[in-house]
Amino acid sequence: xxxxxxxxxxxxxxxxxxxxxxxxxxxxxxxxxxxxxxxxxxxxxxxxxxxxxxxxxxxxxxxxxxxxxxxxxxxxxxxxxxxxxxxxxxxxxxxxxxxxxxxxxxxxxxxxxxxxxxxxxxxxxxxxxxxxxxxxxxxxxxxxxxxxxxxxxxxxxxxxxxxxxxxxxxxxxxxxxxxxxxxxxxxxxxxxxxxxxxxxxxxxxxxxxxxxxxxxxxxxxxxxxxxxxxxxxxxxxxxxxxxxxxxxxxxxxxx
Amino acid sequence: xxxxxxxxxxxxxxxxxxxxxxxxxxxxxxxxxxxxxxxxxxxxxxxxxxxxxxxxxxxxxxxxxxxxxxxxxxxxxxxxxxxxxxxxxxxxxxxxxxxxxxxxxxxxxxxxxxxxxxxxxxxxxxxxxxxxxxxxxxxxxxxxxxxxxxxxxxxxxxxxxxxxxxxxxxxxxxxxxxxxxxxxxxxxxxxxxxxxxxxxxxxxxxxxxxxxxxxxxxxxxxxxxxxxxxxxxxxxxxxxxxxxxx
Numbered sequence: 001x002x003x004x005x006x007x008x009x010x011x012x013x014x015x016x017x018x019x020x021x022x023x024x025x026x027x028x029x030x031x032x033x034x035x036x037x038x039x040x041x042x043x044x045x046x047x048x049x050x051x052x053x054x055x056x057x058x059x060x061x062x063x064x065x066x067x068x069x070x071x072x073x074x075x076x077x078x079x080x081x082x083x084x085x086x087x088x089x090x091x092x093x094x095x096x097x098x099x100x101x102x103x104x105x106x107x108x109x110x111x112x113x114x115x116x117x118x119x120x121x122x123x124x125x126x127x128x129x130x131x132x133x134x135x136x137x138x139x140x141x142x143x144x145x146x147x148x149x150x151x152x153x154x155x156x157x158x159x160x161x162x163x164x165x166x167x168x169x170x171x172x173x174x175x176x177x178x179x180x181x182x183x184x185x186x187x188x189x190x191x192x193x194x195x196x197x198x199x200x201x202x203x204x205x206x207x208x209x210x211x212x213x214x215x216x217x218x219x220x221x222x223x224x225x226x227x228x229x230x231x232x233x234x235x236x237x238x239x240x241x242x243x244x245x246x247x248x249x250x251x252x253x254x255x
Numbered sequence: 256x257x258x259x260x261x262x263x264x265x266x267x268x269x270x271x272x273x274x275x276x277x278x279x280x281x282x283x284x285x286x287x288x289x290x291x292x293x294x295x296x297x298x299x300x301x302x303x304x305x306x307x308x309x310x311x312x313x314x315x316x317x318x319x320x321x322x323x324x325x326x327x328x329x330x331x332x333x334x335x336x337x338x339x340x341x342x343x344x345x346x347x348x349x350x351x352x353x354x355x356x357x358x359x360x361x362x363x364x365x366x367x368x369x370x371x372x373x374x375x376x377x378x379x380x381x382x383x384x385x386x387x388x389x390x391x392x393x394x395x396x397x398x399x400x401x402x403x404x405x406x407x408x409x410x411x412x413x414x415x416x417x418x419x420x421x422x423x424x425x426x427x428x429x430x431x432x433x434x435x436x437x438x439x440x441x442x443x444x445x446x447x448x449x450x451x452x453x454x455x456x457x458x459x460x461x462x463x464x465x466x467x468x469x470x471x472x473x474x475x476x477x478x479x480x481x482x483x484x485x486x487x488x489x490x491x492x493x494x495x496x497x498x499x500x501x
Contacts, residue, residue, distance in 0.1 A: 092457070098397035099396060099401050206345075207342070208335075220465075222461050223462040
């Protein structure tokens with residue numbers, strides 16, 4: 001147990017959940033067992049039944065696991081943090097929005113609207129205090145003065161060097177490079193890629209401007225998503241037709 | 256989407272006078288029905304129609320009523336824009352009610368020089384732009400002054416909106432030769448089930464808020480950079496709202 005503890009801590013820092021870690025460990029266990037059994041005998045690969053016997057994993061799973069390198073099984077990959085439901089409600093339930101449609105800063109406790117009532121309404125099980133601590137840790141929520149809290153993100157994602165964050169860098173970079181290179185090759189079918197002219201602002205004004213960019217870009221993306229939602233149902237009616245995946249990403253640049 | 260603002264001479268002109276009388280009747284009917292819903296009796300309305308020609312108020316009642324709302328809008332705008340009043344993430348910070356800037360009393364001294372802080376605090380809480388945070392602090396709840404539940408202010412709001420809308424349609428009704436480019440005035444509507452209305456409202460809330468915030472920021476920035484423009488000042492702006500025909 002002492003030897004595994006630091007590994008568990010690393011998993012936690014990387015944002016890997018227990019089912020994800022178990023899945024990865026099972027795959028490694030099976031692969032390593034095959035190598036070990038081979039080294040114990042004449043060097044030939046042992047049968048799946050023998051690996052199953054040694055590892056305690058059913059032989060059907062052994063066969064499946066040995067077909068590919070050890071990795072987290074898709075079925076075990078976390079589809080999203082449970083608290084995301086609470087954050088989504090904070091950004092959409094009118095009781096928790098201000099008069100401009102933004103999520104209100106909430107008192108931690110007390111009658112509605114408060115973080116306590118929001119947590120109780122949208123996340124059964126853990127107490128509001130536990131949820132708040134987790135959201136503060138992942139910086140999805142920020143603590144303000146006067147025992148108030150502010151929503152900082154619609155999603156729960158631990159900051160820092162984690163697998164989902166590295167994956168996102170890869171996906172975003174790939175999309176941008178593909179769009180730019182496709183536009184170089186075929187300007188006639190160019191994909192949209194444009195930016196506003198940059199502005200120099202006083203450092204003290206930067207947070208205000210940053211907040212404006214944040215709100216405008218969010219409103220733009222949400223309304224585009226709502227406007228194009230009908231395309232999804234149109235597509236589901238035209239089954240068999242070739243599919244093209246389209247998306248729009250907006251990002252703020254500094255410097 | 257219907258594009259409006261084409262010159263009236265592009266439409267058939269036959270029987271135009273007759274049509275205008277019909278439209279004027281319909282417009283008065285709409286106004287009368289709305290005023291009745293606000294509790295003004297038929298008898299009082301008849302008396303008002305006669306009285307309108309005689310009275311000549313310098314400042315319309317709606318403008319007088321909206322003075323506080325307009326100043327409150329400027330106050331919360333300053334709170335959301337002034338670096339002294341925002342935190343590191345650019346959002347308005349919780350401020351003390353009393354004290355030197357940043358505080359509510361400092362803002363009240365600027366925008367309501369002869370008024371009590373507690374009175375402005377009450378109006379702010381009622382119109383959902385401010386919220387009490389403990390006994391000595393106040394939070395910024397939003398830059399949009401909400402009149403929900405206040406029948407008098409909502410009637411005044413409706414009158415100003417109708418006046419502004421009629422001014423735009425009158426301008427756009429002029430022939431293209433007389434007028435400059437038409438003022439943008441767009442609408443989108445369709446007949447759908449009642450159950451779709453809430454979804455529609457949820458989808459449109461954020462873009463409408465965003466559009467009006469953008470407009471407000473531009474207008475406020477212009478009033479700061481060009482405060483001493485000579486000549487008559489006029490109100491200009493954009494109004495956006497969701498409607499259902501009832």
